[in-house]
Amino acid sequence: MINQKSFRKDIHTLRALAVVSVLLYHAEITLFEKNIVSGGFLGVDIFFVISGYLITGLIVNDYKNNNFSFIQFYERRIRRIFPSLFLLLFTVSVFSLFLMNDKQYHENSNAVISVIFFVSNFFFLFQDSYTSVESQFKPLLHTWSLGVEEQFYIFFPALLILIFKIRLNTKIFLVLILSFSLISCLILNNYFPEENFFLSTSRFWEILLGCLIFFYNKNFLLKGEKYLSLLLWLLLLFCLVYFDNKSNHPGVPNIIVVFITSTIIFLKNDNYILFKSKILKFFGDISYTLYLFHLPFFSYGRIYFGELTIVKTSLLLIFSIFFSALIYYFYELKLKKSKRTHLFLTLFLLGSILITFSIVNFQNFRNKEYIKINNKNFHIKTEKEKRWSYLTEKCNNLGWKNCYKPQEGKTNILVIGDSFAPDTVNILRSIINNDKDYYFILDTLGGCQPHLDITSVKKDSVVNLQECVELNKKRFDPKFYKNIDIIAIHNYYTYFAPKDLKGYLNFLKSINKKKIIITGNYLTLEKDFTEIMREYNQDTSYNYEAYITHKLNFENQLKNFAENEDVFYLSLKEICSSKCKYFTQNNYPFTWDNFHLSKEFAEFYGKNYSKKKILLNFLQIY
Numbered sequence: 264m265i266n267q268k269s270f271r272k273d274i275h276t277l278r279a280l281a282v283v284s285v286l287l288y289h290a291e292i293t294l295f296e297k298n299i300v301s302g303g304f305l306g307v308d309i310f311f312v313i314s315g316y317l318i319t320g321l322i323v324n325d326y327k328n329n330n331f332s333f334i335q336f337y338e339r340r341i342r343r344i345f346p347s348l349f350l351l352l353f354t355v356s357v358f359s360l361f362l363m364n365d366k367q368y369h370e371n372s373n374a375v376i377s378v379i380f381f382v383s384n385f386f387f388l389f390q391d392s393y394t395s396v397e398s399q400f401k402p403l404l405h406t407w408s409l410g411v412e413e414q415f416y417i418f419f420p421a422l423l424i425l426i427f428k429i430r431l432n433t434k435i436f437l438v439l440i441l442s443f444s445l446i447s448c449l450i451l452n453n454y455f456p457e458e459n460f461f462l463s464t465s466r467f468w469e470i471l472l473g474c475l476i477f478f479y480n481k482n483f484l485l486k487g488e489k490y491l492s493l494l495l496w497l498l499l500l501f502c503l504v505y506f507d508n509k510s511n512h513p514g515v516p517n518i519i520v521v522f523i524t525s526t527i528i529f530l531k532n533d534n535y536i537l538f539k540s541k542i543l544k545f546f547g548d549i550s551y552t553l554y555l556f557h558l559p560f561f562s563y564g565r566i567y568f569g570e571l572t573i574v575k576t577s578l579l580l581i582f583s584i585f586f587s588a589l590i591y592y593f594y595e596l597k598l599k600k601s602k603r604t605h606l607f608l609t610l611f612l613l614g615s616i617l618i619t620f621s622i623v624n625f626q627n628f629r630n631k632e633y634i635k636i637n638n639k640n641f642h643i644k645t646e647k648e649k650r651w652s653y654l655t656e657k658c659n660n661l662g663w664k665n666c667y668k669p670q671e672g673k674t675n676i677l678v679i680g681d682s683f684a685p686d687t688v689n690i691l692r693s694i695i696n697n698d699k700d701y702y703f704i705l706d707t708l709g710g711c712q713p714h715l716d717i718t719s720v721k722k723d724s725v726v727n728l729q730e731c732v733e734l735n736k737k738r739f740d741p742k743f744y745k746n747i748d749i750i751a752i753h754n755y756y757t758y759f760a761p762k763d764l765k766g767y768l769n770f771l772k773s774i775n776k777k778k779i780i781i782t783g784n785y786l787t788l789e790k791d792f793t794e795i796m797r798e799y800n801q802d803t804s805y806n807y808e809a810y811i812t813h814k815l816n817f818e819n820q821l822k823n824f825a826e827n828e829d830v831f832y833l834s835l836k837e838i839c840s841s842k843c844k845y846f847t848q849n850n851y852p853f854t855w856d857n858f859h860l861s862k863e864f865a866e867f868y869g870k871n872y873s874k875k876k877i878l879l880n881f882l883q884i885y
Contacts, residue, residue, distance in 0.1 A: 273533035274313055277524060279546035281306035281313075284503045285405075286557050286583070290576050302506030305520045307408045308469055308513070309499075310554075312524040314412055315473025322423055323477065336420055340413075342606065343551075346598040347590060348409065349613040351555045352378060355402050356620050358559070362566050364790055365631060367400060372624040374403040375617055377410075381417075384410035388461040400566050402559035411463045415470050423474075437475045444468035448513055456511035456729055465513060469521045476525050485530075492532035499523045509718070511729060545588075552595055553587040560586075634793050636801045637850045643793055647855040649862040650685045653692065654705050666704075669746035673702040674884075679738065680753040682709040686860040687753040687782045690833065693869030695884060704747070706738070712754045713738045713767040720763055738767070741774045749882055751833075753782040755858070756817040761824040768828050778882055779830040783821050786843060787813035788857040796852070803850045808843070813858075815839055831881045838868055 288303025321339070325331035352375050359371045370390070377386035384407035390398075398404055426433050448465035451458065459465045485491065499520065506516040537543065546553070560583040564571055571579070598606060633640050658666035669675040676691065678684045684707035695701050711731035714720055718728065737743050744750075750771060752764065764781070771779060788795065788810045799805045815836055825832030838844045845853050847867040855861055860868075872878070 271531070271533050272538035273531065274316070274528060275547035276533075276538050276543050277309055277313055277527065278550040279543045280499070280503075281309035282550040282553050283546055284309075285554060286580065289405075289558055289561050290580055291561075291571075292573070292576060298507070300503055301508070302503045302516065302520075304508060304512070305503055305506060305516060308517050308520045309524050310408065311412070311466060311469035312473035312476075312521055312528065314415075315470035315475075316477050316528055317473075318416070318419070318470075319423070319474040319477040322420055326424065326427060331424065333420060337416075338603070340416055341610070342599045344409070344413070345610050346606070347552050347555055347595050348378070348406075349610055349617065350590065350594065351559070352403075352617050353613055354556075355559050356617060358563055359402075362563050365628065365794060366791065367566075369624060369628040371401070371403065372621040372628075374401070374406075376621050378403060378406045379614060379617060381410055381413040383407050384414075384461040384463060386410075388458055400562055402562035404562075405554065405558045407461050408466075411466045412470070414463045415467060419470075419474070434475065434478050437471055437478070441468045441471040441475065444471065445518075452511045452514050457727075460512055469513070469517070472521055472525050473528070476529050479529060488530060489532060492527065492530045493535075495523050495527050495530070499527070509728070549584075549587050549591045552591040553584060556587045556590065557583040631793075631797075634796065634801065636796070636852070637803060643855055646861065647859075650689065650859060650865075652862060653688055653703060654685070657703075667706075669704065670702040673700055674748045675702050675704060675746055676749040676751060677704045677706060677744070677747045678751045678753065679706040679713055681711050681755055682707060682859065683753040683755050683782070683784075684751075686865050687751045687780070687833070689860070689862050689865035690782070690869040690872075691751060691780075693866040694872055694875050694878060701884075706734075708734055710755075711735070712759045712763070713752065714759075714763055715739050715766055715770075720759060739770055744771075744774055744776060747776070749778045749780070750776055751780040751782065756784050756821065757813065761817055761820045764824070765828075768830065777829075779828075780833050780878075780882075781821060781825050781830055782833040783818060783835055784813065784816045784858075785835040785839065785853070785860060786811055786858065787816070788854070791856050792845075792852055792854050803846050806842070807845055811843075814843070831878060833878065835868065837873055838871075 284300050284303035284306035286303075287300040288298065288306070292299050322331065322336065325336075355371065356375055359368050363371060374383060374386060377383040383403065387401075387404055387407050390401070423433075426436055444464055444466075445468040448459060448462075448468060451462065451465055502516065502520050502523065506520075510516070560579045561571070561576075564575060564579045568575055598609060601609075632644060633642055635641075654666070660666075678688045678691070680687070684705055688703050688705055692698070692703065708727055708731055710727060711717065711734055712720075714735060717731050717735055752767075754764075761781075768779065788807070789812050790810070792807075795807055795810050796802075799807075815834075818834065818836060822832050822834065847853075847864055849863075851863040851867070852861060853864040
């Protein structure tokens, strides 16, 4: 039960503001091609500060009254967190059965287990970037913040009680831990930005500042305090609208938002008329539940509908609010107030179902790790990794630092592009067929094409955006091309069009690099080829054209562009003229996913390439 005397409308309003900002950020409602709440993800930082302040208050007040109990503390946390969380996991697990492909479903099941054991932030740390396109289809991605909070709850109560027992200066001790967390966060932000986003140690300082604020009870009145408080609220709103995810987080924007939130809580001004709004109270009440359930609505919406229109987005917003309110009033509140045996029995049953669900899925996925083609078993992951075999072999022999450097006494070929670049390495190696005199250097990053301002092309489609920006700075540095003799470019041409290569080619020509190859695209399927083959019993003679979404994309534009720029165009059209080839002559598939060429198929193409002599002549390879 909430003590009405200690209930603070300002903190409740902060909750409402935080959840609405996160909700609108994930909805991606734009105005003039900009998210109207581009800094909405900072709502999580507001939640962290609030959590730290309130948790510290519970521990301190119980300790002062000589009735603090670790069992009671963690039971409160379980009552607060787990009823809706387990229902979320159950709901997401059921919907994933019908809306996700095998890969997504397997990953989601692993995510469920990571959430149950409080490590979802570490699980997603090893997945795609939080801001990447792929992350939009992960309904449990936002639970990383719960992982951070739960990990904090594990050690903080015992630490705080220990400080009280041995009578250390609580404020100084908290400042020291906070400083360590913040400094490590800022250091890691420069070197490991993607990892830093999810690391609990890089987020604890936000919760700890809320903890620290609790120990500074304001017993004085500042001149113009009411106006200062109002200014802080306006600044907080401005931050949520102004900041965006282009820079690394947590960073300066997070520090500003955390500082403003902490100061608002410190000032304790909750007498504004707006704080009495029933709408704000409603969003404050359901803030936790809405935070949990809103993202699955948008993730599954994007999986099912594809790109969301403003109408679909609006409906998903309404449904997520309505559904969360139902859960809060008719499930969460009742279960939170239920007897301990009833609560834990419900959670045990839900938890058992979830773990069983995940174990069964894990076993099913294990069975799908293999596929039989013409009575031969293939381990899919192993076959996929073969695309990179040249790189791993060379780097293991030369050392990973040296394998990215030109080799003396050899013709050095730099293959540059996104995740398609290894395909060109495999094709060219089979054409040149001379590893003694020719050395390939692979410069690749998923979704990262060579462009000086990649965000201007279409920022929403760039995976690993910050890494890509930094990589492209190197790609436009003349020093990067010292001792490079030939440059091959291979990209996935969808949103990134041939014309977008113009700036890069101009740069290469400006540094007198003229032996340039551009490789075209082959086929893109609507889902992994292994999934499609299973539907037809791995029939190598079947025509899979119905599953093609892109066929030789930008073929004519690439050809004309290469001619105009006087570079060589390596087209895959000749193996997709009348009927596209899906297998080599040995019945090996052209891809193990839905568009990257398998190593064997790339070599098969290279060996049978009809313009081999023309290409070698262009490169002056005799």
